[in-house]
Amino acid sequence: MSMFLDTAKISVHAGRGGDGMVAFRREKYVPDGGPWGGDGGRGGDVIFLVDEGLRTLMDFRYNRKFKAQSGEKGMTKGMHGKGAKDLYVKVPPGTTVRDAETGKVLTDLVEHGQEFTVARGGRGGRGNIRFATPRNPAPEIAENGEPGEERQLELELKILADVGLVGFPSVGKSTLLSVVSAAKPKIGAYHFTTIVPNIGMVRTKSGESFVMADLPGLIEGAHQGVGLGTQFLRHIERTRVILHVIDMSGSEGRDPYEDYVAINHELESHNLRLMERPQLIVANKMDMPEAAENLEIFKEKLAAEYDEFEEVPRIFPISGIAHQGLDSLLDATADLLDQTDEFLLYNEEDLYQEEEAYYGFNPDEKSFVITRDDDATWVLSGEKLEKLFIMTNMERDESIMKFARQLRGMGVDEALRERGAKDGDIVRLGNFEFEFVD
Ligand SMILES: Nc1nc2c(ncn2[C@@H]2O[C@H](COP(=O)(O)OP(=O)(O)OP(=O)(O)O)[C@@H](O)[C@H]2O)c(=O)[nH]1
Ligand SMILES: [Mg+2]
Structure with missing residues (x-):
């Protein structure tokens, strides 16, 4: 690597949301307490902040990984976990930020004090209070926190001068x-x-x-x-x-x-x-x-x-x-x-579109993928499905049942059936295995 760091490759990882809590009221004179578990707190964002005191990307030479903290877990008495603080990373004016995988420009940071969120923290999982319904007034169900965004970035410094x-x-x-x-x-x-x-x-x-x-x-x-x-x-x-x-x-x-x-x-x-x-x-x-x-x-x-x-x-x-x-x-x-007018380095429209694509929902994106292992196990993957899985508390039956309903809603059962899955076949998702029930 070069001595003169005008480019840097780094990874940013936003904080995970805190898990939601399952808890019930247990007060004197209140025999059957209702649900009382609060939501988890939001995970911290990773935010770039332009600091005119910096003139090189030298600081990124040894420090290439930036991870924001996770949100706190939900608590009993309906108390929400605290949101984590955002992680601010200072960059010099004139820093262009690209997604390392696509090479697309995410933003061009030029003004002192300018901020840009490069990775969003996960939201906190909901506590069991939120799942109470007239039919199920005491749900034993809570969500885990959402994972924080993770990305690889390429920084390039082009200093600002007239x-x-x-x-x-x-x-x-x-x-x-x-x-x-x-x-x-x-x-x-x-x-x-x-x-x-x-x-x-x-x-x-x-x-x-x-x-x-x-x-x-x-x-x-x-x-x-x-x-x-x-x-x-x-x-x-x-x-x-x-x-x-x-x-x-x-x-x-x-x-x-x-x-x-x-x-x-x-x-x-x-x-x-x-x-x-x-x-x-x-x-x-x-x-x-x-x-x-x-x-x-x-x-x-x-x-x-x-x-x-x-x-x-x-x-x-x-x-x-x-x-x-x-x-x-x-x-x-x-x-x-x-x-002489300013020379625009990047087309404004390009920058804007990229941001849209980044934060927006992409309807074409496949929400899950089915493959088959050598041992005939059906393997489920896909970003949306995996996120849902991470947010499900697999230690509680009620959560698992909810997860099963969500899979059905996404069309996973039907797709497995179409691919030829039979009653009793093993289906794997992450480190979790279950039987296919037709
Ligand atoms: N005689 C004379 N010498 C000069 C003049 N300007 C600079 N020098 C000399 O030229 C040499 C190089 O000067 P610098 O200003 O370091 O040159 P530079 O273009 O910045 O060089 P780099 O940073 O290596 O690219 C030094 O020894 C200076 O003293 C000048 O107007 N007249
Ligand atoms: Mg010189």
């Missing part, structure tokens, strides 16, 4: 962020000094402000996973404007124009939409002796790519170290942001 600094390693991206904002990113003469995106708030002299992200350096082949690879390309996806930083001094023996073309190629290969973002070219390290000459060559090569009717991308010569040319770069960036 502006992204993009370029080869050591071109001076972190230096630039450090001189235009209060951020204190690490700066170094070696490649890949920056391994986690740094964010700073920039305020221009004319009073406009925006969020700038210093991203780790890109190299050729990044979209195929070379260097720090796509982990950082994905962060660019949420930015609206790209500042393409180039070492115009060619200090490492590279050709500035080739660098420019190579990086754009990476952006294009990752996701075509990255090239839809407006870009300003930042010609950095202009304090170096060779820079002025290199800039002229660069301008010529760039202009040659465009005809007279096309707009040639604008170039801003600066020196991060000498604090030169920064104001006009920042003003132009603010203007460009004003003119």
Whole structure:
């Protein structure tokens, strides 16, 4: 696994509902007390909560399982068991949540304080008070709690920033962020000094402000996973404007124009939409002796790519170290942001539909499945049936009888008969076996 956790696979398990209680009134002077068993409490939900203090998914590296607590059991005197507390899991802004099995996006969490329930707790089982009827005033029946939802999730972080600094390693991206904002990113003469995106708030002299992200350096082949690879390309996806930083001094023996073309190629290969973002070219390290000459060559090569009717991308010569040319770069960036709309990463409709499908009832879903084991036992399975089974207290005859009625109601008996089940055949459901009675 990678050191730089911008994706994580985790499992969430909501709490199970508490079991309902079977109890009867036994008071002085009340000889035949009525039913008095309360309901079980609700199991806790697992809820994601966006915390702007977090900037990576690092916390999920060692902690991958999240389980909310179960509800309390129902009690005598008709008292309900206490509901369990929901389990809140903090995630950084910009976290996309997918169902690991289907790969579908469940939600995209961007705002501080935003919440999303990823697994719902089971409801508490009903106590015997709830089963009293005129015909059966003292029912010895109570439900077990409903199991909590369980799912595997994939988290992917795409940080939120208005502006992204993009370029080869050591071109001076972190230096630039450090001189235009209060951020204190690490700066170094070696490649890949920056391994986690740094964010700073920039305020221009004319009073406009925006969020700038210093991203780790890109190299050729990044979209195929070379260097720090796509982990950082994905962060660019949420930015609206790209500042393409180039070492115009060619200090490492590279050709500035080739660098420019190579990086754009990476952006294009990752996701075509990255090239839809407006870009300003930042010609950095202009304090170096060779820079002025290199800039002229660069301008010529760039202009040659465009005809007279096309707009040639604008170039801003600066020196991060000498604090030169920064104001006009920042003003132009603010203007460009004003003119640029947000890029929607996910179609709103897709997100909505997914939620519907998740919580809604699916009428096409088979409520049970019948198979046959080698020893000729009939085996029942299926989510709905298994849930019903878990919620049935198999230690009490009345509950078992109710369960048998529910199976009949679902058409299980009829289906078994159709498949050829005979009187006395063994039918298994979970660890419970019973005889088929025709
Ligand atoms: N001469 C000169 N050197 C600079 C300038 N800006 C940055 N440098 C130097 O270039 C080196 C790399 O700077 P960083 O800001 O760490 O570069 P980076 O693009 O963030 O690099 P990575 O994080 O590795 O991708 C450091 O030694 C800086 O001092 C500049 O304007 N002029
Ligand atoms: Mg850096």
